[in-house]
């Protein structure tokens with residue numbers, strides 16, 4: 218048996234999405250910048266996709282830009298805003314300690330290369346960023362706040378609406394990494410009042426290598442891929458039309474089945490939690506919060522009084538055919554503890570005893586039964 222419970226890392230591409238991609242490689246292979254009918258066909262698809270995406274995210278089509286991934290979108294948003302403040306008195310960025318590396322390393326780069334100052338706001342024990350901590354971090358030199366919508370390891374959802382209100386009150390730019398939230402919880406980009414937000418297709422049953430940057434129509438970003446003026450001169454390079462066709466299908470499916478998906482995630486998560494509690498009682502801890510958490514993610518920790526090899530935990534699950542995640546691989550291939558959990562305050566041992574389970578559209582209840590049963594083969598209770 219092979220069970221995939223790592224949907225926050227990536228998802229299987231939906232067959233309908235895969236089917237939507239192929240014709241734009243083999244039949245409608247035109248370049249959208251060409252004036253002939255092959256080009257026009259691609260151009261129509263490009264603009265239709267922008268409309269579909271904007272319809273789902275509740276923003277304007279002209280606010281949607283196609284990128285190669287969530288990482289590129291985060292880089293473009295943060296660097297694109299920061300570029301305007303190089304060598305000015307406004308030189309301070311606020312982010313959190315537990316952002317995705319595509320945000321953390323981008324602000325590190327800006328700090329090391331251009332001398333920007335960065336405040337990393339501390340999260341609470343669930344990885345949540347409080348309004349007070351953001352407010353306290355604001356200085357006269359601040360120009361940007363970047364806080365993720367939901368945490369990729371814990372599922373914790375931040376109060377982005379009120380964090381963006383702080384940014385607005387102080388006249389600051391606000392960016393949010395919404396990669397894990399799209400399709401998992403309600404997102405209304407207009408309502409969130411963000412200058413920029415990032416989306417990745419492979420977390421929502423699309424292919425790897427295509428993402429979205431949402432940029433509010435009143436926000437001007439410095440571009441950093443110069444070229445043929447594509448994407449309204451924001452990102453040079455011939456657009457990835459086949460994957461954009463896939464992305465259109467991704468959002469059509471979210472519009473059609475998104476509510477069913479969310480219901481399924483919630484049911485699976487509820488069932489998982491109750492089965493684990495029934496079987497293992499207080500020997501299982503839940504690192505994820507009960508409230509304001511994504512329906513598809515639950516992060517658990519095995520009590521350190523139990524007998525198990527925490528360094529081998531994820532590998533042992535893998536040997537049983539169960540794909541889950543915890544920590545990250547280091548250069549030697551060995552697992553090291555999740556840096557987010559360490560920053561939140563867990564010890565190395567606790568972090569290594571933690572596992573993220575993330576559900577997806579294709580999971581079934583019987584897979585949860587299998588997981589819950591197999592735990593006994595790895596851990597002596």
Ligand code: PLP
Pocket residue numbers: 225226285286287288289317319365367368369394396397416417418419428
């Ligand atoms: N932001 C978050 C919160 C993520 O979880 C990820 C992917 O794991 C990314 C950004 C990066 O997305 P991509 O893999 O498309 O670069």
